[in-house]
Structures are given as C-alpha cells and as structure tokens.
Amino acid sequence: MGANTSSKPPVFDENEDVNFDHFEILRAIGKGSFGKVCIVQKNDTKKMYAMKYMNKQKCVERNEVRNVFKELQIMQGLEHPFLVNLWYSFQDEEDMFMVVDLLLGGDLRYHLQQNVRFQEDTVKLFICELAMALDYLQSQRIIHRDMKPDNILLDEHGHVHITDFNIAAMLPRESQITTMAGTKPYMAPEMFSSRREAGYSFAVDWWSLGVTAYELLRGRKSILQSRYKSLMQTHFPKRPYHIRSSTSSKEIAHMFETAIVPYPSAWSPEMVSLLRKLLEPNPDQRFSHLSDLQNFPYMSDVNWDAVLQKRLIPGFIPNKGRLNCDPTFELEEMILESKPLHKKKKRLAKKEKEMRKCDSSQMCLLQEHLESVQKEFIIFNREKVKRDFNKRQANLAFEQTKDPQEENSQNNNL
Structure with a gap:
C-alpha cells in the first residue's frame, strides 16, 4: 500500500x-x-x-x-x-x-450484552466522569442528544468517554431547540411534550445519563428472568420506562405521565435518590449541572480533582487479552x-x-x-x-521576559 x-x-x-x-x-x-x-x-x-x-x-x-x-x-x-x-x-x-x-475497552452496550454486572460503586464513578464531560459540553454550548451505552466507550483502564456527535447540536445563547432527535428510550419527556414548540435544553442529556445509569445497574436479563419476561417487564424492566424505537410519541408522552419507575430494593437508597433526581420529568427540577451532583450528599466522599485526573480506579476493567x-x-x-x-x-x-x-x-x-x-x-x-x-505561548513568554533596560535603550536609540 x-x-x-x-x-x-x-x-x-x-x-x-x-x-x-x-x-x-x-x-x-x-x-x-x-x-x-x-x-x-x-x-x-x-x-x-x-x-x-x-x-x-x-x-x-x-x-x-x-x-x-x-x-x-x-x-x-x-x-x-x-x-x-x-x-x-x-x-x-x-x-x-x-x-x-x-x-480499546469497548462500548458499554457490548459489555451489557456480555452479561457484565456493573457494581454500584462502578456506576457511581461512571456518573461522576460522564457528568464532568456533560458539564464541559454545556460550557461549550453543546447538547449531545444521543447519550446511551452504545455511545460510551471505555479505555483500557475502565474510564468512560462519550463518542458520536453525529446529532449533537450547538445551542445559541438564550434559546432552546425544538427539533426531535435522539434514541427514543433515552430521550427526555420534554422532547415528546405536546408543548414541544417551547423547546428543550442541556437537561435532556442529564435525563439520558439517568436512563443509562439505571440500565447499567439493572444489567442484561438472565435466562431465568427471560422465562418470566412479561412479569419482569412489569416490575423490573432493564430501563426505567418500557419504550421501544417503534413506540409512538403519543404513547411515550402518556407513559411519562402515568408510569411509575420501579427501583430494586438491592440498590442503595442514596443511589435511588440520585437516579430520581436525574429522572425528574420536569427539566427545571432535574439535576442538570455538575454542581447539582457535587452538592448531593451521596457524592460527599468524591474527590472531583481525582476523578478528572483519572486517579480513581474503576471497579470494572475491560479484558486486555482481546478486542472488546x-x-x-x-x-x-x-x-x-x-x-x-x-x-x-x-x-x-x-x-x-x-x-x-x-x-x-x-x-x-x-x-x-x-x-x-x-x-x-x-x-x-x-x-x-x-x-x-x-509556539505562540513561547513567543509571548519571551516577549514578557525581555530586559526592560534593554528595551528602554532600544527606544532611546529610536
């Protein structure tokens, strides 16, 4: 070649x-x-x-x-x-x-399909890392609009990275977006609202984060669960709402108004409380800023500088012996x-x-x-x-460190 x-x-x-x-x-x-x-x-x-x-x-x-x-x-x-x-x-x-x-760590969808069970501490760190990424995107006026396990990749150490900006949107200041875009099971209620012309903003990504975290904690259904599929869907679905890509927008809007999200008793009350804040149907009351998480009692033990520097070791490390x-x-x-x-x-x-x-x-x-x-x-x-x-920084630093006396003598010569 x-x-x-x-x-x-x-x-x-x-x-x-x-x-x-x-x-x-x-x-x-x-x-x-x-x-x-x-x-x-x-x-x-x-x-x-x-x-x-x-x-x-x-x-x-x-x-x-x-x-x-x-x-x-x-x-x-x-x-x-x-x-x-x-x-x-x-x-x-x-x-x-x-x-x-x-x-090389593979995406989270792949690991769910491989029946990986993500422990609560692992999901908690994922939430922290993804929240820092969403906070950064928000500072750049970017809404991702397709946050889901398929679009979250792991590095070889198990840290998460958001990918696929194919349907991301740049939000002009003091405005909202009205176009429908995303993957239905992860899209926020305001995107299906009958008042959709009012628009939506950065909070939709935080809803998707909540759905993703819920799904990671639930894991893929075991063989035993699949035998009682209808029962499991009624009580413990793999996502908070039983929404498919074929479900109509009208059905989804009705679901958000009537359905109750089930939370398994094995999950800690603190994690459930956090998920409720991310899965709050009202975007104005939903957690949608990094500061919301940082001030939340469940996150009081998190060293956020260590999170950003990837010094915290995730509970799940991808298999290095194969391509994930x-x-x-x-x-x-x-x-x-x-x-x-x-x-x-x-x-x-x-x-x-x-x-x-x-x-x-x-x-x-x-x-x-x-x-x-x-x-x-x-x-x-x-x-x-x-x-x-x-190069520009080096030139600027050089200009700032010039001897003032030398500059004065040059000016005098001029």
Whole structure:
C-alpha cells in the first residue's frame, strides 16, 4: 500500500496536510450505516488511533453530508479527558476521514450484552466522569442528544468517554431547540411534550445519563428472568420506562405521565435518590449541572480533582487479552466488503478514468455534489494546532521576559 508497506517509515513535513498515506491500517473494529471504523497507526509518531471513514457518495445519496460537516465542526472545538477527541480530519476522492482517540475497552452496550454486572460503586464513578464531560459540553454550548451505552466507550483502564456527535447540536445563547432527535428510550419527556414548540435544553442529556445509569445497574436479563419476561417487564424492566424505537410519541408522552419507575430494593437508597433526581420529568427540577451532583450528599466522599485526573480506579476493567468488539467486523472487511480500504489506491485510479467519461446527467449531477463536498470539507490537525499554540505561548513568554533596560535603550536609540 505504497508508504504503508515500506520497511522504513517515511519522514513527513510537519507543515504538510495529514492524509491517508500517513497511516498504516491495522484492523476493522466497527461500522455504521455509511461509515466504518478501523485501528490505524501513524507512521511517523507510531501512535495508535481509531479512524472512521465515510463514503462520500453514500453520504450524498442519503443527504448526510451536512451532519458530517456539523460533527466535524463541533469536534474540532472540543477536547476533554472523558470525550473521544478528534485528532485529524482529511479526505480523498472517495471517503471522508476522522481520526480520533483509540479506546480499546469497548462500548458499554457490548459489555451489557456480555452479561457484565456493573457494581454500584462502578456506576457511581461512571456518573461522576460522564457528568464532568456533560458539564464541559454545556460550557461549550453543546447538547449531545444521543447519550446511551452504545455511545460510551471505555479505555483500557475502565474510564468512560462519550463518542458520536453525529446529532449533537450547538445551542445559541438564550434559546432552546425544538427539533426531535435522539434514541427514543433515552430521550427526555420534554422532547415528546405536546408543548414541544417551547423547546428543550442541556437537561435532556442529564435525563439520558439517568436512563443509562439505571440500565447499567439493572444489567442484561438472565435466562431465568427471560422465562418470566412479561412479569419482569412489569416490575423490573432493564430501563426505567418500557419504550421501544417503534413506540409512538403519543404513547411515550402518556407513559411519562402515568408510569411509575420501579427501583430494586438491592440498590442503595442514596443511589435511588440520585437516579430520581436525574429522572425528574420536569427539566427545571432535574439535576442538570455538575454542581447539582457535587452538592448531593451521596457524592460527599468524591474527590472531583481525582476523578478528572483519572486517579480513581474503576471497579470494572475491560479484558486486555482481546478486542472488546464484535469480531465479525474484521471478517466482513476482508471477505464481504466490496470496497476494502487496502485496495483504495487502485480503485481511485480506475474511478478517475471513469469520471472523465461522465456521460449521463445523473452521473454528472452526482459528480457536482461530490466536488462540492471536496471544496467544503474541513481539514483539521490537532497536532499542528497544539504545536502552533505552544509556539505562540513561547513567543509571548519571551516577549514578557525581555530586559526592560534593554528595551528602554532600544527606544532611546529610536
């Protein structure tokens, strides 16, 4: 694969834009509707990352280009210990690429499916870490809108990181959002309200945090529980409300008004009290700030500086002896994928020839859209941003430490 197969790693100019040739593709680890994720290694630094690549043509056909651009714009302005941070974005004729933190601990949905039982202390730390991430997003005027176990990744030490800003929204000051977006079982009551035109704000993410924490404490149903499925759903569902993606908005709104959330007696009263505060239907009374948690008696023993610095050891550590994801992704990429990443260069050369022969109006229109994506795509390099920032800081520090007498003599000479 050109640069990737060379025995000696190439030397790249630090001012050169990062591109596909700067990485070695190691293995596939996930996929979405029009994008896939693989583990990569940067050739010069040998650092490992996750690389998400999205097919431009599929994005155009599904009208998803604006969402991708919005996600890129949001992620470029964010950096936090409990987020999956963006490092590079670039493109070629076929795909758009996002290179982000590599987290090998798997997502929380995967671990629930593996029948992991999360202890209360573990969930309590998860809540603290996620609350710090939500507080940071709030300071940046960002609503995530899709907080759920699927979008929370663990690092190798068991700390949580929020990912997938595909439907996140930037909230203008002194305003609220009215558009419906999210995954129904995790969406807050105000998003289904008959007065939805009144809008919603940051509190919706804290509701989703409450639903996620409840689900983690409940764990996946055992075989014994599944035999008495209807009974378990009535008394102890895996989430606080029995909502499916197919449940209508009207049914969901009625459920929030009438259903009572059950809390198992095995849970501590303090944890139940906290969950009630996060699952408060009225957004004005719901816990929706980090200070709400910090002032809550159940959290009085938490060292928040230690949380932020990841000095507290989680009660669940992912298995380091295996990749914590579905192994079929690798198989699909190798066997079933019609456009595998490792054959990209040959494919692009062939595609360029075909595009020159563009003879149908439909193909030409598609080509126009693809060219528009090419022009508007946002290239990003966090490494370069940090380097430039450090240079500016060094220059500023140098200016401030200049000898005043020397400056005076220079001024006198002038």
